[in-house]
Structure formats: C-alpha cells, structure tokens
Amino acid sequence: MTTTIPVEEDLLPSEADVRSYEERGWYLSKKLFTDSEVDALVEASEAFYAGARSRRLGRRPSTLAYWEPSHGAVQRHNDYIHYESDEIAAILRKPVVGAVAARLARADEIRVFQSTLIYKPPRPDEPSNLVPWHFDRHYWQTCTSDRMLTAFIPFHDCGEEMGTITMVDGSNRWREIGGGDSTTRHFAHRDPAELDELVRENARHNGTEMRAVPMVIPKGHMSFHHCRTYHGSGANRSGQPRRAISLHLQDGDNRYRRHELSDGTPVTYNHDHFVRATAQGAPDYSDPEFCPVLWKSHG
Numbered sequence: 001m002t003t004t005i006p007v008e009e010d011l012l013p014s015e016a017d018v019r020s021y022e023e024r025g026w027y028l029s030k031k032l033f034t035d036s037e038v039d040a041l042v043e044a045s046e047a048f049y050a051g052a053r054s055r056r057l058g059r060r061p062s063t064l065a066y067w068e069p070s071h072g073a074v075q076r077h078n079d080y081i082h083y084e085s086d087e088i089a090a091i092l093r094k095p096v097v098g099a100v101a102a103r104l105a106r107a108d109e110i111r112v113f114q115s116t117l118i119y120k121p122p123r124p125d126e127p128s129n130l131v132p133w134h135f136d137r138h139y140w141q142t143c144t145s146d147r148m149l150t151a152f153i154p155f156h157d158c159g160e161e162m163g164t165i166t167m168v169d170g171s172n173r174w175r176e177i178g179g180g181d182s183t184t185r186h187f188a189h190r191d192p193a194e195l196d197e198l199v200r201e202n203a204r205h206n207g208t209e210m211r212a213v214p215m216v217i218p219k220g221h222m223s224f225h226h227c228r229t230y231h232g233s234g235a236n237r238s239g240q241p242r243r244a245i246s247l248h249l250q251d252g253d254n255r256y257r258r259h260e261l262s263d264g265t266p267v268t269y270n271h272d273h274f275v276r277a278t279a280q281g282a283p284d285y286s287d288p289e290f291c292p293v294l295w296k297s298h299g
C-alpha cells in the first residue's frame with residue numbers, strides 16, 4: 001500500500017534525532033506498534049513455524065535463510081517473511097514505520113528490501129544464537145544506495161539478558177579496511193573471532209576504540225541502524241525465546257548494480273532469483289511483489 005496518510009509527528013524522529021542517527025548510526029524509536037499489534041506478530045509467527053503460509057517462494061537458493069522444524073533448537077532465520085505471511089506483512093507495513101525510516105534516511109520514498117523472522121531459543125550456550133559483528137551493506141553489494149537501513153523489531157521488551165541487538169557506536173562513519181571478497185559472505189558462514197578482530201582493526205584504523213551499545217527496546221518500539229553500522233548480538237540468557245523481525249529497507253532511489261568479486265564472478269543477492277526484470281534486463285528492486293513501497297512523502 002503506497003500511502004500519503006499523515007502519521008503522528010510525535011512518533012517521528014526530530015531533526016536532532018536524525019543528526020544523532022547520522023553521527024552514531026542507530027536510532028531507538030518511540031512506541032510505533034500497539035501491544036495488540038506486537039502480540040499479533042507472536043501469534044502469526046507461531047502459525048508460520050507450524051507451517052502456515054500465505055504463499056511460498058518458488059525456490060530455495062542455497063544462500064536463503066530458511067529454518068524448518070527438522071533443523072532443531074538452533075537460532076531460526078526465515079527470509080522473505082513479508083512475502084510468505086500476509087498477517088505479518090500487514091503489520092510491518094504500518095505507515096509510521098516507513099515514515100520514520102524516510103526521516104532517518106532523508107528520503108522521499110521507502111520500500112521494503114528484505115525481512116527476516118528471527119527466533120533465538122532460550123539456550124544460553126547455543127552457539128548459533130551469537131550474531132557476530134557485521135554490517136548489512138556488505139550483503140547488499142548489488143545495490144546502488146548507501147542510505148539503506150534496518151529496523152530491528154522485537155516482539156516483547158528486549159534487553160541485554162535476551163541478547164538484544166548491539167550497535168558499534170559511530171561505526172557507520174568509519175572508513176573501511178579489509179573489505180575484500182569475504183565480506184559478501186553471510187556472518188553465519190564466517191568465523192566469529194575473525195569478524196571480531198576485523199571490527200577492532202577498523203576501529204584502530206579510524207583512530208578510535210570500539211564502543212558497543214546494546215539496544216534496550218521496550219515492547220512496540222524498534223531500533224533502526226544504518227547499513228554501514230557494525231552490529232551483532234550475544235547469548236539469550238533470559239529463559240524466554242527472543243523473537244524479532246529484521247526489516248531491511250531501501251530508499252526510493254536504490255537500484256540493482258552489477259558487482260563482481262576480484263576474480264570477476266558476479267555477486268548475486270537472493271532477489272536476483274525472484275524479482276521481475278527491468279526494461280534493461282536487470283533485477284528490479286522495486287518489484288512490488290517482493291519490494292513493496294512502505295512510504296512516499298507528499299510533494
């Protein structure tokens with residue numbers, strides 16, 4: 001649904017909040033979802049885990065994150081949740097979410113890029129629960145935009161004990177070293193110790209020390225991070241599952257671009273298997289089936 005519905009100004013970041021986002025790389029929102037909307041996310045995600053689908057992706061590229069019950073009590077990731085569950089999509093598409101993102105990115109239009117349903121089981125020693133330091137832009141090398149951002153949306157109060165998302169303050173402004181071919185590989189397929197060293201090295205290179213800021217997120221609120229902000233998360237020591245969605249967002253100007261590894265192999269993003277083609281034959285990152293518009297500002 002493309003919308004020009006006005007949203008409550010009080011819920012949007014102020015100019016000072018947007019400057020802080022630009023400086024620090026993250027923003028903790030106001031309460032954007034009601035308790036009943038958040039509870040509906042829990043219910044719809046449980047139905048999804050039990051097998052309910054509004055529609056199914058036509059195929060499973062090897063790089064698709066797609067938890068199934070046979071995978072057991074590991075951390076669950078399910079990409080394209082906005083495509084496979086209409087109940088979840090309807091809540092994620094609440095206009096205020098896109099309006100907040102548009103302010104932060106200083107963009108007129110915001111579209112969905114991707115969304116992942118996440119479940120960290122309450123197992124303090126489960127290694128797959130640890131999310132090593134990474135920044136999302138690395139996975140989006142086939143995108144032209146440097147203004148993309150992510151909303152991390154927990155389905156309950158989410159603090160340190162649960163292993164909440166944690167930002168490396170100001171890392172969105174760092175100049176990068178060591179950004180070779182391997183950065184396009186998802187964190188789940190990389191050595192966490194190596195990634196930890198990489199972020200420290202980048203901090204030193206930028207004349208600073210790494211400062212980790214855990215996002216303490218009350219129910220109905222969400223945190224936003226810039227696509228170059230390093231982030232990760234730790235163990236779930238809470239005794240309750242940590243449930244969330246990562247809603248990855250693109251500004252209206254974002255397009256596909258060809259990107260190659262150093263040996264000339266083209267990088268692909270999962271969309272390249274699913275979305276329609278543009279007139280020029282490139283993957284169309286504005287295909288409304290997969291990348292619906294969340295927000296368009298007036299004039």
Ligand SMILES: O=C(O)CCC(=O)C(=O)O
Nearest residue numbers: 131150152165232233246
């Ligand atoms: O699940 C987490 O703690 C991190 C999720 C993440 O990497 C993201 O939202 O981009």
Ligand SMILES: [Fe+2]
Nearest residue numbers: 134135136231
């Ligand atoms: Fe991420």
